[in-house]
Amino acid sequence: MLFRDNPVLARELLVNLRANRSFFLQLLYVVGLAALVYFAWPNSQAGGTQVSSGAAQSLFDLFFLGQFFLVALVTPAFAAGAISGEKERKTYELLLASPLRPSTILVGKLLSSLTYLLLLIISTLPLMILCFLLGGILLSEIVRAYLVLILAAGTFGLISVACSSYFRRTSSALVVSYLVILPIALACVAMARSKDAQFREFISLAVLPPWCLAIWALVIVLVGHRLLHPPDVGSEGKEVVDEEEEMKQAIGVVIDRDLFPDKLFAPAKRTDLMPDGTNPVLDKELRSEIFSQGTLMLRLVIQVSMFLSIPLMAVQLFFRPDWAGYYVAYVILFNMLVGPVFSSGSITLERERKTISLLLTTLLQPGKIVLAKLLAALRVSTALTFLLTEQILLAYVLVEELRGRFWTMLVFLAILLVTCLMTTSVGLLCSALSRRTSTAMVLTYLVLLLLFAAPVAGGQFLANFTGVGENQLAALQITSPFAAAFAVPLPQYTEALSYQTDAKTQPIPIIAGTGLPLWAGYLIFNPLLAAVFFGLTYLCFRWRWWRAAEAV
Amino acid sequence: MAVRRVIGFMPDDFGVYDGMKVWEFLDFFAVAYEIPRTQRKQIIGKVLELLDLTRKRDDYVNGLSKGMKQRLCLAKTLVHDPPVLILDEPASGLDPRARLEMKALLTTLGEMNKTILISSHILSELADFCTMIGIIERGKMLAAGSIGEIRKLIQSHRVLKIEIAGEDLEPAAGILRGNTHVRSVERFDRTLTCEFAGDDTDKARLLGTLVAESIPVSSFAEQELSLEEVFMMITNGVVS
Numbered sequence: 016m017l018f019r020d021n022p023v024l025a026r027e028l029l030v031n032l033r034a035n036r037s038f039f040l041q042l043l044y045v046v047g048l049a050a051l052v053y054f055a056w057p058n059s060q061a062g063g064t065q066v067s068s069g070a071a072q073s074l075f076d077l078f079f080l081g082q083f084f085l086v087a088l089v090t091p092a093f094a095a096g097a098i099s100g101e102k103e104r105k106t107y108e109l110l111l112a113s114p115l116r117p118s119t120i121l122v123g124k125l126l127s128s129l130t131y132l133l134l135l136i137i138s139t140l141p142l143m144i145l146c147f148l149l150g151g152i153l154l155s156e157i158v159r160a161y162l163v164l165i166l167a168a169g170t171f172g173l174i175s176v177a178c179s180s181y182f183r184r185t186s187s188a189l190v191v192s193y194l195v196i197l198p199i200a201l202a203c204v205a206m207a208r209s210k211d212a213q214f215r216e217f218i219s220l221a222v223l224p225p226w227c228l229a230i231w232a233l234v235i236v237l238v239g240h241r242l243l244h245p246p247d248v249g250s251e252g253k254e255v256v257d258e259e260e261e262m263k264q265a266i267g268v269v270i271d272r273d274l275f276p277d278k279l280f281a282p283a284k285r286t287d288l289m290p291d292g293t294n295p296v297l298d299k300e301l302r303s304e305i306f307s308q309g310t311l312m313l314r315l316v317i318q319v320s321m322f323l324s325i326p327l328m329a330v331q332l333f334f335r336p337d338w339a340g341y342y343v344a345y346v347i348l349f350n351m352l353v354g355p356v357f358s359s360g361s362i363t364l365e366r367e368r369k370t371i372s373l374l375l376t377t378l379l380q381p382g383k384i385v386l387a388k389l390l391a392a393l394r395v396s397t398a399l400t401f402l403l404t405e406q407i408l409l410a411y412v413l414v415e416e417l418r419g420r421f422w423t424m425l426v427f428l429a430i431l432l433v434t435c436l437m438t439t440s441v442g443l444l445c446s447a448l449s450r451r452t453s454t455a456m457v458l459t460y461l462v463l464l465l466l467f468a469a470p471v472a473g474g475q476f477l478a479n480f481t482g483v484g485e486n487q488l489a490a491l492q493i494t495s496p497f498a499a500a501f502a503v504p505l506p507q508y509t510e511a512l513s514y515q516t517d518a519k520t521q522p523i524p525i526i527a528g529t530g531l532p533l534w535a536g537y538l539i540f541n542p543l544l545a546a547v548f549f550g551l552t553y554l555c556f557r558w559r560w561w562r563a564a565e566a567v
Numbered sequence: 568m569a570v571r572r573v574i575g576f577m578p579d580d581f582g583v584y585d586g587m588k589v590w591e592f593l594d595f596f597a598v599a600y601e602i603p604r605t606q607r608k609q610i611i612g613k614v615l616e617l618l619d620l621t622r623k624r625d626d627y628v629n630g631l632s633k634g635m636k637q638r639l640c641l642a643k644t645l646v647h648d649p650p651v652l653i654l655d656e657p658a659s660g661l662d663p664r665a666r667l668e669m670k671a672l673l674t675t676l677g678e679m680n681k682t683i684l685i686s687s688h689i690l691s692e693l694a695d696f697c698t699m700i701g702i703i704e705r706g707k708m709l710a711a712g713s714i715g716e717i718r719k720l721i722q723s724h725r726v727l728k729i730e731i732a733g734e735d736l737e738p739a740a741g742i743l744r745g746n747t748h749v750r751s752v753e754r755f756d757r758t759l760t761c762e763f764a765g766d767d768t769d770k771a772r773l774l775g776t777l778v779a780e781s782i783p784v785s786s787f788a789e790q791e792l793s794l795e796e797v798f799m800m801i802t803n804g805v806v807s
Contacts, residue, residue: 288594288607295598303586369582373643376576377599378568 023115023123031131044085044135045142051081052142054480071149078146079160080204082139086168087200088464090132092457094175095189097124098242099182100453103367107245117242121176121235129172136164163219166227167203171196173234180238185453187312190356194319197352270310280398281305296374296384300361300391312356317402320349324403332410336417337507342407343427343500347434350400351467354435355459358392358442360452362556367452385553389443397435404431416506423503426534430503433541434496438463440548447555470495489524489533494544498524499537572600575649577640579656579686583628589620592628593643600647614642618672634665641672651682658689670696704802717797726790727770729759732783739782746773760790 018024031037055074101107110120143157175192182188206218272283282301289298305313324345331342362385365371374384411417411424442459449455470492477483477491492498502524524533531539583592590611597607615621618638623631631639637657644652657673658666674696677683687693693700701711710717731739740759743752748765763770774787 285591285594288604288611289598291604293598295595298598299584299587299591299595303584303591305586368584369578369580370584372576372578373581373596373640374599376571376574377596378571378601379599380568 017119017122018126021119021123021126023110023120024127025123027123027127028130031127037131041135041138045138048078048081048139048142051476052078052145054476071146071151074149075143075146075152075156075160076207078143079164080207082136082164083167083200083204083207086132086136086164087171087196088460089135090128090168090171091175091178091189091192091196092460093132094125094128094172095179095192096185096453097128097176098179099185099188100179102183103185103453111242111245117239118235120242121238124179125169125172125176128176129168132168132172133165136161136168159216159219163203163223166223167200170227170230171200173231177234177238180241182312184360186356186360186456189453189456190352191312191315193352194316197348198319198323270314276398276402280395294383294387296379296387297391300387301394305357305395313399316353317399320353320403324406328406328410332406332417333414336410336414337505339407339410339417339423339427339505340500340503343430343503344497346400346403346407346431347467347496347500349403350396350431350434350438351460351463353399354392354396354438355442355445355456355463357395358388358439359446359449359455359459361388361392361443362446363449363452363455366450381556382553385443385447385549385556388446389439389549389552392442393435393439396439397432400431400435404428420504420506423505426503426538427500429538430496430499430534433538433545434467436545437466437496437541440545440552441466444548444552444555447552466494467496471497471501474498486525489526489536492524492533493526493536493540496537496541499534502533504532572647573649573651575644575647575652577644577652577654577657579659581640583631583636583639585629587628588625589615589628589631589639590624592639593646596643597646602647610646610648614645617645617675618642619668634661637661637665637669645676649681652676652684654683654685656687657685658687702798702801709801717801725763725770727761727763727773728786728788728790729761729777729784730786731757731759732785738780739777739784742776742780742782743773746776748773763789 052074055077098107101110140161143160146152147154147157171192174195175188178188178192178195179185182191203223207215209215270277270281272278272281284302285298289295324342327342327345331338331345365374407424407427411421417424438459441462442455445455445458445462446452449458474488474492478485478488489498489502525531526533526536529536584595587595593611593614594607597610602610612621615624618641620635620638620642623635623639628636628639637660641654641657644654654673658669661669673683673685677696685693685697697714699711699713700717702709702717729739729743736754736757736759740752740754743749743759743761748763748769750762750764752759752761754760763773765773770789774784777784777787
């Protein structure tokens, strides 16, 4: 029953594999990795027919690293909707009322989201074998790499399914699973980069499997218990969340709408009518909708991000001030993760909750509605992101080397602000284009990865394996806030543990043809891009509107 | 945009916002319809009273029952006091009491000189308070007019029920079959049902003939067609 004839598994597999996008995604995945291997293939002229084992090893590392990141990024996208999707489709009750055991449901959900992932991983095996043919890699190493990948997929998948069972919306489940998974993934990568082969072997064979199995067991027990005694059943997931009641049971951070800085992202509830001239949509979004599904997701996000920021701050701002760009990159990553939660649902939710027809028959202009959505999402995501910038302010006050270049702080803050604008406008555009919030969310992450992270990874790759000039690279990286943050000139760290604040700085990438430094290019180009995205969103919204009017 | 001020629309399948209270919900739509603040308080109070929601003023909208939500949606439709209301199946999914209340409410609104366009599949309920009906099938208006007119339209398809006191129904059936206006005759127990295509004079003549032939007619009545039956006949293409 658990594996054979599992109806949940059968249904999910049928639906997943029936969709064309499954095959399209697989093609994309394999082609992407094949391109990676093709371009990174060691030059045979250098060492005759025999290439050095180091080249094969680095290719293998790159290949494995790429796969690992893809697994970390793709698993939540597949698994985070497993149970919350049932809640959103209102089939959760039907499922729980059936005589299926919780373990059957859990295994079905997990396997169905992992099967496809395994399919992706296994379909790259021929490419891996190509690397093996180069020589210099042990077969046992390949087996171990695949073992780690499969363990990672299982662990990440289970964590996502657990999040999915605790949250009512896929978007919340998705962001919390990323928030849990990404630090784990980064820690794993850091360990895998270690030069000590024995240490790596020890980690991947002796430490990882028992830990993973322990996590699996824990999550299975927790989720099984929750499925057997569901506290959130019977109201189709629409029950009222009483904020005050919830606050009494909250652990850790408590959100108080009346206090700074919480009121920046969550203004107090109204006690009286809105004043004239208020944009009602904006007011509604900020005061009523943010916490309508409970504050759990937001509190988790704030606490985890704060917790992670402490060691990062110590290392990247105080110990090595020249690494301040990396701390900013962490804040950007946080915004990339959290920003879409608030924007990518803003239009799809109106459709999913069937409130769009109520909204569209009022006197509100479409422009006003879309603008209100943008402002509300921008405000929440910016306020949350800037909670993490107090560490930057602190560092610029306390660390002497940074104080000498005070203007760079303003640049960092401007980069963060523009990033908030970008994540929000991309999320809103995806929301206008998609039918479901979960789709919009995944689409937003994809677009953001393409805009923000891909130029940096691609740039590294091109710089290592081809002869593209630095200034041409800078032009390619103009959409990436990461590249912009790394390009801000900071005092250089020298061997003698002293800083040279005056003359010598690292060379700043200049964008080819303009003479602008990369960070300035980012600050100028991306607000324009955000405006284009907003215009597109508006047009999409209008277009849907007309179509809806014709259909009625 | 101007036409939106005149129309209040209540969709068939709608949702409500999460985390909003009833008064906030109504305030939201009042602001969306650009009603000044000074009037809003009064209007919201009035609308809540009209729909008997005053007790629920401070409840969360997503915690309301289906019938309450339906009433709330009607309340939001009324905040800008539109002269024309378009209601899509306002009574669907309501329990019998709520349905009666909805009917009374619509009658009240009608008395307030509002034009109400209402779509419904529960035809018997419409018959009581509608002035005009139209029947649409596959996007085509098959019939439109007052209920009386619609009935007249299908007058050529009236159904007569004739009860005979005696045991032998054959002579009566024979006379009916011989009449030029009778299309078909069916026999059930001691009742003859026939489809009749004539007008009232023809009907009187038929009764006259039956009595003249000394058939013991105990009852001679035209079957009153309900709106449902009219609907069935029209959508089946009986009347074209």
